[in-house]
């Protein structure tokens with residue numbers, strides 16, 4: 001038990017912070033949201049591949065760098081501060097899911113290309129409303145050389161940029177219980193229909209409708225159980241909580257900077273106790289979120305089912321991030337409300353990450 | 369960050385639990401319920417002797433001062449476990465006074481005071497607050513004047529808890545009235561039986577006894593001054609940070625929420641089972657989550673302490689969080705129990721011997737005590753985020 005960052009964790013954080021400062025300024029975040037603009041952060045992607053971020057949590061046998069889920073949490077914190085585009089994180093989720101769910105030969109076939117930056121994608125194994133609900137949304141029939149898959153997936157992030165969406169399908173075999181298979185769907189395959197569900201922040205969620213889509217044998221990753229699916233979904237949720245806690249820290253720092261430079265009544269507004277107490281409450285909520293999130297990632301990385309730990313992380317992180325961004329708007333006054341100061345970019349992320357996979361009401365249900 | 373107890377820490381926790389299983393007897397529990405901490409030479413005194421025999425009053429001190437040389441994490445685990453069992457363990461003398469003597473005391477201070485503290489023979493009342501010096505503690509006026517090789521002390525302390533059963537005062541005094549208020553303060557150890565000390569009891573809402581203590585030409589040896597003269601403000605702010613850490617331990621809250629879950633699943637007097645109500649379950653889930661977080665905050669502060677820093681911002685955060693959580697737990701218990709929640713320990717019908725009724729009355733203290741939450745929010749903003757001081 002030692003709840004302080006190790007030297008390696010601090011070094012990794014510093015390196016990531018530099019990388020994001022150079023390659024992920026808010027101008028990029030804003031540009032990616034422009035209607036009709038470039039959606040893929042090519043330069044950032046290349047820098048992350050070079051820095052072996054996509055290799056971090058995977059074992060050396062597939063070209064990974066043998067890091068841990070805790071290391072990945074350090075990356076997520078910096079990603080959260082810098083508002084790292086979701087296509088990067090979704091692709092890491094895809095890697096984690098392949099690593100955890102795929103049969104050895106499928107894992108060996110797919111992970112190296114993901115690590116090299118040649119495979120991007122996302123995961124849709126749980127309800128977007130509740131990460132613990134991992135019932136398959138798709139049905140499949142076996143064919144001579146794979147599966148024929150039908151059904152609908154909701155709120156799939158960055159499906160338009162994905163080479164592969166990892167999801168599950170229930171396969172009926174006469175006289176036997178349903179089997180659940182993990183598989184990779186190519187959003188460009190015939191019979192796949194993508195409908196954007198864009199948010200006001202231009203997060204590119206999609207509805208994916210599959211109508212008898214053929215999934216080749218090599219894209220069928222293997223049979224999977226509920227327990228392992230849930231661990232994947234909760235790992236994603238816990239990492240998002242790290243993202244939220246760190247994002248909230250950044251918002252506090254920006255808010256403090258603003259209140260210490262803006263003067264009213266002849267003194268910085270940050271010298272008023274009412275302002276300081278709002279900041280203190282933002283701080284307390286955020287530290288609670290940070291500890292809860294890191295603890296959830298830690299225990300998921302050591303084999304716990306993680307439902308309880310992730311529930312606590314979501315309760316603290318989703319509440320903290322929203323509250324911190326709302327209070328930040330309050331302390332910025334008009335200057336935080338106009339788009340040019342960028343504050344809304346964090347507020348949008350707080351809003352999305354707060355509910356994706358289950359927000360506070362849902363998470364409280366995981367505990368009770 | 370490592371969230372798992374290592375083998376050594378797990379073994380330590382086992383040892384502490386084994387000790388508590390053996391020595392927290394029904395007789396001790398009954399005495400505490402009846403007399404709180406006030407009975408002399410009874411079960412509690414015997415229990416304290418057992419703790420002393422284990423060396424646990426000095427568990428995280430260097431061996432040269434009679435300690436066991438264990439770390440802050442060990443202390444934190446022990447204090448949490450004692451809190452969870454609802455019995456008094458090492459008190460502020462051990463967790464906050466002694467470390468400051470160790471850090472700042474003269475060689476004579478250390479040789480004279482640390483060994484008896486480790487044996488549990490020297491127990492200090494903490495004399496900071498005065499009638500006109502509460503939150504603005506640095507304006508304290510109790511005066512100490514050097515006369516030959518003795519300090520002569522005049523003044524009074526209020527909320528001087530434990531004075532009626534301690535051996536000494538850890539007394540904060542003004543030694544120099546001609547400099548800015550933070551710069552003329554010192555700390556002096558005063559034997560409680562010194563001529564000129566008198567104690568008037570004050571009873572608090574929780575049933576807790578505290579005191580007003582008067583010092584009338586009290587004389588103590590000059591060597592009883594801790595560290596250097598006029599440097600006391602630094603020592604007491606350090607001691608207060610440690611006090612916050614120790615006092616805001618979430619061990620009792622873990623137990624409270626576990627008990628509350630159990631109570632919620634039992635029928636009340638009206639036959640209703642509160643846990644069947646989704647609103648109740650939701651409130652309990654949030655409290656449960658917050659107790660886990662408070663526990664993590666405690667471990668974080670202990671970890672930083674183990675690295676040699678006094679984590680003032682972290683303990684302030686922990687203190688505000690746990691003290692407000694304690695109050696929310698008490699409120700939730702009351703809402704959940706309804707009128708049953710008002711029955712006190714003297715009523716056989718009281719749920720859990722009136723534990724939650726008592727908690728409701730006990731909870732306000734830690735919100736304003738040991739640094740009010742308002743001031744600690746200032747500390748978080750000003751020390752944690754470098755926001756400008758407004759001249760408090």
Ligand SMILES: Cc1cc2nc3c(=O)[nH]c(=O)nc-3n(C[C@H](O)[C@H](O)[C@H](O)COP(=O)(O)OP(=O)(O)OC[C@H]3O[C@@H](n4cnc5c(N)ncnc54)[C@H](O)[C@@H]3O)c2cc1C
Pocket residue numbers: 273493494495496497501502503504526527528529530572576578733736737738739740741742743760
């Ligand atoms: C049962 C009990 C036991 C105690 N034990 C001890 C003990 O053993 N030793 C000891 O030294 N003390 C002890 N105390 C004292 C305790 O620490 C004080 O009560 C506490 O520090 C607050 O001081 P005060 O009561 O004078 O309140 P005040 O200072 O009068 O404060 C009242 C309220 O005003 C607010 N306030 C004051 N200044 C500001 C400001 N600048 N900005 C915003 N709000 C402000 C405070 O936050 C608080 O909410 C004990 C108290 C009690 C009741």
